Amino acid sequence: VSATLADIAKDTNTSISTVSRVLTGAPASARISPSTRQKVMDAAQRLGYRPNLLARSLRTRKTHTLALIVSDIANPWFGMMASAMEQALHQRGYSLVVCNSCEDAELEQEYLRMLPQKGIDGLIVVPLATTCEQLQRHLPTELPVVVVDRLVEGMEYSIISDQQGGAVSLCEELSRIKVRKVAVISGPHEVFTHRLRAQTFRGHFEVVAEHEGPAQLETGRAGWEAIGNRPVEAVMCTNNLLGQGALEAMTRAGKQLPIACFDGPAMMDLLPTPIVSCVQDVERLANGAVELALGQLQEKQMDGRLVMPTRVVWNEAFGRLRGK
Amino acid sequence: VSATLADIAKDTNTSISTVSRVLTGAPASARISPSTRQKVMDAAQRLGYRPNLLARSLRTRKTHTLALIVSDIANPWFGMMASAMEQALHQRGYSLVVCNSCEDAELEQEYLRMLPQKGIDGLIVVPLATTCEQLQRHLPTELPVVVVDRLVEGMEYSIISDQQGGAVSLCEELSRIKVRKVAVISGPHEVFTHRLRAQTFRGHFEVVAEHEGPAQLETGRAGWEAIGNRPVEAVMCTNNLLGQGALEAMTRAGKQLPIACFDGPAMMDLLPTPIVSCVQDVERLANGAVELALGQLQEKQMDGRLVMPTRVVWNEAFGRLRGK
């Protein structure tokens, strides 16, 4: 398809190695006569030479490609994360292949098995797997892995937000508006973030209704239904999708209870329902994860467990309740 | 890192070729003695053999990897598209690398140059480039390319939604509620979809205000501001982000003019503002694009220009205006 080193060597009456040296521009190319170098570079230009990165990767064992595994990149939160990662990576000459585990542990394992064979330099993952053993079973031990938004015992590199801090802030905001009894709608307890957030919620309020399920819109809706006519004063959700689902169902039922959730819905300012949200700094999470992954590649000494701050925001409706 | 064909050959006292034949399971493996085959498969199992797909790709010139270039995967619409594509691809044994062109023509060119070197089997792109020449300048002519959501003169394979049909439907809905004068907020006219949609809008209504800019939230907000106190009866936007931006600004200004847009905001049902939206079937677009890309790889005969239907939906507030 494209000219190869051999083509250029032939064209310039030199050897492949010389051409390689010139074109890789490495220190080796320092000791090369200006004349041949010029000759080679001209020919490369003229023949439209493009290095075959596959071949190079086979040789150097570096693909300059990372993989990202998340449950579903259609989730806007993961979309933002992936976007930020891709940009950070591209800037440093890396590509990103994305994988949807679809909340399916089997599928996740399949990716875990396949990706190393494809040759990736590192892996960033928001895992379903909860143990290091499950995660690394099929991975070469020397493959850099970064766990994002989860904490997995035994995994050295991870980056998360301050879950408890954020959850506590949410609780405080609800307390401030005199809430005592809440409903908690939560993602799977096996999942780090959901478990932590729900726990914190329980510690602060009297939980008169609780619903658990996949972290999806549908669970949020079902969660609202499950409340029935119990005397809840606010609804707390452990992520954005759950919050949105609960909000939908609640609105449809003509109610406007305050909602507290993580990474709350876009455009909440336009909604009449009081919403307070603890938002994670997705960009910092993404950049941090990239940093950790690439840092491992350069065997850099780093703090392996990063914790990012969160920020609590609320919409106007909540602001009115809250006063001042 | 992992066992190679050579390792297995050594272990079983056979040759690399035999091992390869057994393990690739191709028709060639039909003529292989059951005994050696068993021996080999056992050894492969025992040594934990994993084919090095890089080496295989170098040989076969197939990477089983496609690339997707979009302006920004953080845009939920692109997120959904990417997600659907990835799932369709994974099902057929392909991976997906995603690239954000960030609405930057230079960056797009950079990806166009780099991706073929990395070895991809095909490319799916929602291009900024508007001519075939710009698009294919750096691409090997034999690389399968599918253009999504745009029409580029000279590109054989593309998949779009029925823009005019959808735009007309939107107009009809507005007409039905007696709208005559509208504001049009549009993405760049160079971009196929924005141009077509805006044109159709202009053909149906008296446009008393028009604003053009990058297809971003900010442009939507600015678009609203630009209306000033002109007598508009509805706001028409050429995509989701613009619609959302306009909606925000309008709500903040305490107005509730009807909004018509494409791929309208999530959760519009919860909003008091009347919204009518023409939604594209992202999944079908995604699956169709994958079909077209993989079809080219198998040299399948296909209709190269697919047009998908759209669907008009509205929220309750709009429904009330509209009546039955």
Place this chain on the structure above:
DNA sequence: TTGTACGCGTTATCAG
């Protein structure tokens, strides 16, 4: 300063 030769792990051709 430059060229030769080998290896990365596969697939594919051609003898035997």
Place this chain on the structure above:
DNA sequence: CTGATAACGCGTACAA
């Protein structure tokens, strides 16, 4: 049925 052997395109000791 099986085994050498030659690619694929590139990097790099080692030799000249």
